[in-house]
Amino acid sequence: MDKQKSNYHHGNLYQSLINSAGDMIQEQGIDSLSMRKLADYVGVSRTAPYHHFKDKNQLLCAIAETGFKLQDEFVSPDHSEVNHHVITVDAKDNGLQELERLVQSYIQFAITHPAHYDLMYGGKIWKQKLATESLEIASRHSFKHWLERIEEFQARKVLNQQESSLRLAQVAWATLHGLCRLTNDGVYVDNDDVLEMGKTAARMMLSNATDSSGS
Amino acid sequence: MDKQKSNYHHGNLYQSLINSAGDMIQEQGIDSLSMRKLADYVGVSRTAPYHHFKDKNQLLCAIAETGFKLQDEFVSPDHSEVNHHVITVDAKDNGLQELERLVQSYIQFAITHPAHYDLMYGGKIWKQKLATESLEIASRHSFKHWLERIEEFQARKVLNQQESSLRLAQVAWATLHGLCRLTNDGVYVDNDDVLEMGKTAARMMLSNATDSSGS
DNA sequence: CCCTTATCTTGACGGTGTCAAGTTGCATTG
DNA sequence: CAATGCAACTTGACACCGTCAAGATAAGGG
Numbered sequence: 386m387d388k389q390k391s392n393y394h395h396g397n398l399y400q401s402l403i404n405s406a407g408d409m410i411q412e413q414g415i416d417s418l419s420m421r422k423l424a425d426y427v428g429v430s431r432t433a434p435y436h437h438f439k440d441k442n443q444l445l446c447a448i449a450e451t452g453f454k455l456q457d458e459f460v461s462p463d464h465s466e467v468n469h470h471v472i473t474v475d476a477k478d479n480g481l482q483e484l485e486r487l488v489q490s491y492i493q494f495a496i497t498h499p500a501h502y503d504l505m506y507g508g509k510i511w512k513q514k515l516a517t518e519s520l521e522i523a524s525r526h527s528f529k530h531w532l533e534r535i536e537e538f539q540a541r542k543v544l545n546q547q548e549s550s551l552r553l554a555q556v557a558w559a560t561l562h563g564l565c566r567l568t569n570d571g572v573y574v575d576n577d578d579v580l581e582m583g584k585t586a587a588r589m590m591l592s593n594a595t596d597s598s599g600s
Numbered sequence: 601m602d603k604q605k606s607n608y609h610h611g612n613l614y615q616s617l618i619n620s621a622g623d624m625i626q627e628q629g630i631d632s633l634s635m636r637k638l639a640d641y642v643g644v645s646r647t648a649p650y651h652h653f654k655d656k657n658q659l660l661c662a663i664a665e666t667g668f669k670l671q672d673e674f675v676s677p678d679h680s681e682v683n684h685h686v687i688t689v690d691a692k693d694n695g696l697q698e699l700e701r702l703v704q705s706y707i708q709f710a711i712t713h714p715a716h717y718d719l720m721y722g723g724k725i726w727k728q729k730l731a732t733e734s735l736e737i738a739s740r741h742s743f744k745h746w747l748e749r750i751e752e753f754q755a756r757k758v759l760n761q762q763e764s765s766l767r768l769a770q771v772a773w774a775t776l777h778g779l780c781r782l783t784n785d786g787v788y789v790d791n792d793d794v795l796e797m798g799k800t801a802a803r804m805m806l807s808n809a810t811d812s813s814g815s
Numbered sequence: 816c817c818c819t820t821a822t823c824t825t826g827a828c829g830g831t832g833t834c835a836a837g838t839t840g841c842a843t844t845g
Numbered sequence: 846c847a848a849t850g851c852a853a854c855t856t857g858a859c860a861c862c863g864t865c866a867a868g869a870t871a872a873g874g875g
Contacts, residue, residue, distance in 0.1 A: 634830080634831060634832080635831080635832065635833085636830080636831070636832085646832095646833090647832095647833075647834085650832095650833070650834090655832090655833090656832065656833090
């Protein structure tokens with residue numbers, strides 16, 4: 386019909402590649418993404434992507450970057466508010482509920498976007514120090530965001546104030562990261578289980594463990 | 601000289617492959633191990649390994665299995681005893697010291713054998729359900745071993761008795777796993793740091809968090 | 816209108832996992 | 846002791862992969 390664009394020049398390949406690649410890893414996993422399949426999927430020749438990304442690695446970094454932005458939305462308080470519709474400021478439970486909500490948000494992101502999560506925190510990018518500068522910025526920003534939320538809980542005495550906030554943020558993060566990795570990597574079984582484990586983890590983090598039995 | 605073995609028949613290729621592959625991933629990482637390079641290294645043709653392993657995956661499973669045996673040594677109480685030469689049964693510290701020792705052992709294994717650790721708990725094997733039966737047995741045995749040690753700490757009231765021991769073992773494991781993954785994947789920085797974080801994690805797991813400042 | 820420049824294509828190279836068919840030589844049996 | 850069977854190994858081939866080099870295409874500015 387009126388396909389006036391001769392499609393030799395695609396128009397906006399760069400964005401198209403990132404979007405399609407994101408879709409593909411979501412469905413097929415990160416390891417079965419190849420430059421050639423991606424190019425084919427978008428409808429260009431094998432090497433066309435190399436005019437927009439120096440490397441396969443640079444493409445992956447770009448995808449990871451969108452992942453961080455996605456995660457920031459998930460973990461931000463606003464998003465929690467939407468999902469759980471009320472923030473009950475009840476002194477009694479020492480903020481456990483809110484901590485649980487933060488934990489659930491983190492886990493929820495990881496298990497609904499496992500491939501992105503893989504990329505963001507997997508060895509593929511970071512181990513060989515191949516991260517793009519802009520990716521590094523995004524990841525640092527993301528951790529800073531996390532750190533602030535932890536400090537907030539420390540200030541409200543939900544989390545132990547005697548630990549260094551940095552250390553606490555790191556360990557808390559590692560805990561959730563471990564849960565998510567084990568789940569996404571298929572070592573654990575169920576997606577429902579991990580959310581329950583998140584609650585246990587939240588309880589474990591509390592500054593003083595009360596005699597809290599399960600829900 | 602007296603190389604009477606005509607080396608057309610290698611003799612014990614199976615073990616040789618596992619050993620050499622173990623060495624290679626220790627030096628080069630898991631991703632840069634190829635069947636062809638391995639065969640070349642051992643001194644046989646490209647496809648010789650396929651008479652002993654149906655798949656590359658089966659080779660990886662075999663390596664992972666040796667990893668689990670190695671880990672069991674690291675985490676067993678005997679090994680700790682050797683490294684720390686005295687088990688001080690001091691009631692005062694509520695067993696925190698011993699818990700820390702367990703944690704250190706786990707981390708120590710992960711960071712001294714990062715490639716094996718990758719394989720043992722990475723998605724490469726488990727996600728697509730490609731694990732050998734014998735690997736699955738080894739891994740289950742390993743977790744059972746871990747569970748028992750956690751239950752022991754629960755019985756001594758070092759860890760919370762109100763949590764299900766399974767859940768507690770899973771979460772404790774996930775916590776350490778997260779620390780190790782982040783370190784091995786290069787997201788965190790230092791190998792010394794992670795051991796210190798392990799101590800924080802151990803403190804967090806305690807049934808009642810006393811006013812314990814750092815060491 | 817022509818020429819620059821960004822964009823995309825085709826061809827090629829070395830690397831990968833793995834299958835099929837052929838080769839070698841040890842071991843067992845007649 | 847010779848023939849034979851069988852396990853261990855090799856060579857060749859195929860379909861992928863990431864990526865480089867050289868050429869084709871078209872859009873846009875002089």
